[in-house]
Each structure stands twice: as structure tokens, then as C-alpha cells.
Amino acid sequence: MSDQAFYSGLQQKLDTLKTEGLFKPERVLASRQGAEVVADDGRTLINMCANNYLGLSGDVETQKAAEAALQKYGYGLSSVRFICGTQTVHKELEKKLSDFLGTEDTILYAAAFDANGGVFEPLFDENDAIISDALNHASIIDGIRLCKAARYRYANNDMADLEKQLQAATEAGRRHKIIVTDGVFSMDGTIAQLDRIVALAEKYGALTMIDESHASGFMGKTGRGTHEHCGVIGRIDIITGTLGKALGGAMGGFTSGRKEVIETLRQKSRPYLFSNTLAPMIAGASLAVLDRIGKSTELRDRLHENTAYFRREIERIGFTIKPGTHPVVPVMLFDAPVAQKFAARMFELGVLLSGFFYPVVPMGQARVRVQLSAAHTREQLDKVLGAFEHAGRELGIIKAA
Ligand SMILES: *Cc1c(COP(=O)(O)O)cnc(C)c1O
Secondary structure, X not given: OOOHHHHHHHHHHHHHHHHOOOOOOOOOEOOOOOOEEEEOOOOEEEEOOOOOOOOOOOOHHHHHHHHHHHHHHOOOOOOOHHHHOOOHHHHHHHHHHHHHHOOOEEEEEOOHHHHHHOOOXXXXXXXXEEEEEOOOOHHHHHHHHOOOOEXXXXXXXXXXXHHHHHHHHHHOOOOOEXXXXXXXXXXXXXXXXXXXXXXXXXXXXXXXXXXXXXXXXXXXXXXXXXXXXXOOOOOOOEEEEEOOOOOOOOOOEEEEEOXXXXXXXXXXXXXXXXXXXXXXXXXXXXXXXXXXXHHOOHHHHHHHHHHHHHHHHHHHHOOEEOOOOOOEEEEEEEOHHHHHHHHHHHHXXXXXXXXXXXXXXXXXXXXXXXXXXXXXXXXHHHHHHHHHHHHHHHOOOOOOO
């Protein structure tokens, strides 16, 4: 406590974030997660900013499955997986995830952040090349930093640039090459062109890896993910993803792929070796979630109906959105102060959503991001659309009818 300059330096930087409007306060909820939430001041809000795509966070069936696993397996294990932290429920979940994703084996982590952080370093070294989409998630970027492989970056979703980078890595004589992309990019709701990526990988003898955090459980006909959506099941080498979004929403992550890859990660992946096992109640609830979405596409279908409805109606009112089909709907406001004012006004009107502006998105691309859920009722979506119309007219974003 003797270096006061350290603390005053931090305070200055925090103050700067506040004056620049980049400070991120926490929104405190007094209720469970859901289509409607209660804020700590008692106000009820329609929630349009959770990654709760299937509505399973806060869901009672998910909770009951967690309670059953809690009863059977206890609260925690006080151990990493390989010492005494592996229960039958963990092995069952790894098997079930492999079947669901169409892979040979799966390894669980405490978070997808850890899965991405621990996937590159054990598998690749300075002889290899990692070719990464410019908009990939922070955890992928950090994971690549922890590994000695040569780094190549291609412009977001730009297949011509990807091919250029593949050629550069080939000319440099790299031993193994791996193309890495988010299956879905969460700021734009853009879906990676996996059919074209797989074709390029085959042309250049490269491996492929996708992060399915914004896709597992609802993309593709049976919700298996972006690889199902793009018709390339069985042709992706490595799949990472989270249990903390559509698949129940608590926490946890995974890496899935060929058995040689997963076995190597069990021997060498540092977040797996040196961090505690996933709580058994989460593993048990995740199993129940996968069972539920394996039996019926009802939740997934409702999510896509809600998405199609919202995308159509918000454009009809006069707002500009990024085109697409994903439940992430960026409503473009372009100007940062307008986006900030708009999100604040929507909050007053009882709608929770988040505004994004530079540097999170490019300059002049400020937006509010809407995320649809299977839990939203048509009535709730109509209320949200009504609030959009109201606030949009007030702030001069859309014309009065
Ligand atoms: C949310 C997210 C993660 C992190 O997931 P956690 O399980 O919360 O650590 C990783 N990658 C992508 C693409 C994500 O959207």
C-alpha cells in the first residue's frame, strides 16, 4: 500500500473511460434470467440482450436437472479432472456432446474462454501457421498469443483474403495450417461461410476450427450448429463452444474433434490440467438440455420464428438492420451518442438492450444489439417493437407515420 501513484493512475484511467462514455457499469438484476427480468430497483424489463437463445437460463426444467445432479453428485469436487475430479456425469456429457456435434471425442472446460485459451499451444508450434478471422472472439486471440505458431489474419469473412493468407503460409513452408473462425460473429450476427472455408482448407491442406458459442443448440436444422447450417458436419477438425449461452446458460465450455486431438489436450492443455473441474450440477443440467433439444426442435423453431418476425417488423417500422437470419439483430443507429441515448430511452420504456459503439464496433457503425430468445412471447416482441417505434420517432431516427 506504499505506491500511491499506482492507485491514482488507475483512478485517472477509470475517470477517462467515464468521460469517453466507455465505462461499463453492471446492471443488477433481482430476479432470475428470462424474457422478463426484474431490476434491483423493482422495475420489470423485457430482456433483449441475453445470450439466452433457447430460453433455458432461468428455466425450471433446467434447474430441476441441476438439482437432481446436485443430489446425486454433490456440490463440487475440489480437484482438477485428472486427479479426482472426473465423475460419470462428466464422461456422459463429453460423449453426448460428441454425438451432438458429430465428432469423435470432447473435453470439458470451466469456460469456452479456457477451451480457446488451451487449444492452440498443445497442438501447434513455431513450424505451424494459425490463420484467424479478424473479428474472432477475444479468447481465440488470447489462445493464439499463448502459442508459438506464425500468425496470419484475414479480413472478416473475406474468402479472397483467407486464400491469400493460405498462399502466404504455404509459400512460407509452414508445416501445419489451421483456419480459425467464430461460427457466428456476435456483433453482427454474421454466419461464417463454412462451406467455402472447408473447400479452401481442402485445396491448401489446412485444418479448420470453429467457435460455436453463438450457434450450438440452435443453428442448423436440428440445432447442432453452424457446421450443420452450412452442410459441413464431419468436415471441421476442431469445434469449441460454451455451455453458458443457449445450452443452459450457467457456465462451462468444450473442445471437440478427433480423438488424437482431444487426448493430446487432456495431457497438455493448461486450463484443463490446472483448473478445477466443471461443477457436476452444470454437467447434469447440460445433459438434460442436450436431451431436450435432441427430442424436439420446438425451442429452436420458436427462436427462429421470433427472429424472422422481429427482423421483418423492425424494418417495416423504418429501422435499418444488418441483414441476416441469426437471432442477433444489430439495429443500426450509426452515431454513438444517438445509440447511447436510444438504449437509455428504451430502458425507461421497459426494454433492456445494449448499445455498442467505437471501439467495440467500427467508427460510424454504432448500434443497439437485439438478441431474440425462444422464451419471448409475441406479445413481448410487440411491446418491444412499440417501444422502438416510440423512441425512434422521439429521437428523429424514423419518420412519424
Ligand atoms: C461468449 C463467447 C466465449 C466465451 O464463453 P464462456 O464460456 O463464457 O467463457 C468464447 N467465444 C465466443 C465466440 C463467445 O461468444
